[in-house]
Amino acid sequence: MQQLTIGKNQAGQRLDKFLKKAFPNAGTGFLYKMLRKKNITLNGKKAEGKEILAQGDEIKCFFSEETFASLSGTENRETTSDYRKAYRSLKDISVLYEDEDILLLNKPAGVLTQKAKPEDLSLNEWLIGHLLATDAITEADLATFHPSVCNRLDRNTSGIVLCGKTLSGSQALSRIIKDRTVKKYYQTICKGKIVQESTLEGYLYKEESTNTVKVYADPSEAPAEASYIRTIYMPNAVAGDFTLLTVELLTGKTHQIRAHLAGTGHPLLGDTKYGDNKLNRRMQSEYSLHHQLLHAGRICFPKEAEGPLAKVSGQTFTAPLPHKFAEILQALNLAPDSAC
Known part of the structure; x- marks a missing residue:
């Protein structure tokens, strides 16, 4: 007989869902059969699974x-080496806030939020490596629950990523992201002069x-699978042919800020996918800029x-501008918005 005691990271879910995680090599029918025959019991009693x-x-x-x-896969379960390797090797990631349920991480440009290929190391692996290193979780905990990032940033976008340490923390973050009650603000430098706040x-x-997107102004011209998007941008400073913007995402879709602003003739500096190639070459030559200047600098939680x-x-949490972003702001005589 083996006994599994439910911890904080496993509480709040259905028994059958937990059993599928605990015994990934067992079929659903087999698990229900074991429950009916009382080969699996809950608090000493027969259970249904719900x-x-x-x-x-x-x-x-x-x-x-x-x-x-055999059923739990402990014979060939993956080790935690990837998590520990990511924690050691991925640099410049910082913890902005942490409690028993959630973390806020500041991701640098160049780091994936989640793996794109099996061999990748991402912020998600760093997160678990951090929790293992600080004894917030154990290797045994990972058998039935994996802490995870709850929102994604493009590889070359920096800033705040919300992460769940516990199941209840992950569920709560996912809810406020889905219902859009958490406010997300970005900073960027774009080409051209923008002097008024606007909603796109x-x-x-x-x-x-x-892996590119296209924005259509007229819904009749858009493919049926296209998603409605709204973006608010607020100019903070204008100098020469450049504008420092604060952007609020009212919807959060792939490359939304980058494609939306490019479509209005105001591409982001350094954006090689949607930007101005001539301007990008100048930025590369003068400032060694090889990625878009886009920083998720502020998160406001619902009251x-x-x-x-x-x-x-x-509460509101902010992430400081990356060094490269701040350097270019100064060089272009653009003052950053104190609110971000």
């Missing part, structure tokens, strides 16, 4: 050691084969946040 687990609940499994190891609307279509987010309810 019960919501609470911290401290005890699940007993009347399996042989060999069967338990359009329909964004992603071409998967090229009514409760539960795992109670500690950050109504």
Whole structure:
């Protein structure tokens, strides 16, 4: 007999969902059969699988050691080497805020938020490596729950990424991202003079084969799969032929800020996908800029946040501008917005 005790990271989910994570090599039908035959029990009693687990609940499994190891995959479970390697090797990532349920990380440009290929190391691996290194989680915890980033930034976009340490923290962050009650503000330098605040609307279509998007102003011209988008931008400073903007995402789609501004004739500096090639070459030559200047610099949590987010309810968090961004601001005589 083996016993599994439910911890904070496993609480709040259905028993059958937990069992699928604990025994990835077992079929769903097999697990329900084990529940019916009381080979798996919850707190010493027969269970159906739909019960919501609470911290401290005890699940007993009347399996042989060999069967338990085979069903749970402990015989060939991946090690934590990738997480520890990412924590050691990915540089300039900083923790802006951390409590028992969530973290806010400041991602530098050039680091993936999540893996694109199996061999990649990303912010997500760094996060788990950090939690292992600080004893916030154990290797055993990873059998049934993986802390994870809850929003994504492009590889070459810097700034704040929201991360869940616990299941309840991840669920709470995902809810406020989905219902758009968390406010996300970006800073960027774009080509051209913008002197008034404006709201852009359009329909964004992603071409998967090229990983590019196109924004349509007229919905009748957009493909049926296109998504409605809204972007607010506010000029903070204008100098020469450049504008420092604060941008609020009212919707969050792939490359939304980059494509939306480029479509209005104001591409981001350094954006090789949607930008001005001649201007980008100048920025590369003069400032060694090889990526778009886009920084997720401010996050505002909703005032009514409760539960795992109670500690950050109504709070605003900021991430300092990367050195390269600040250097170019100074060189172009653009003063950064003190609010970001």
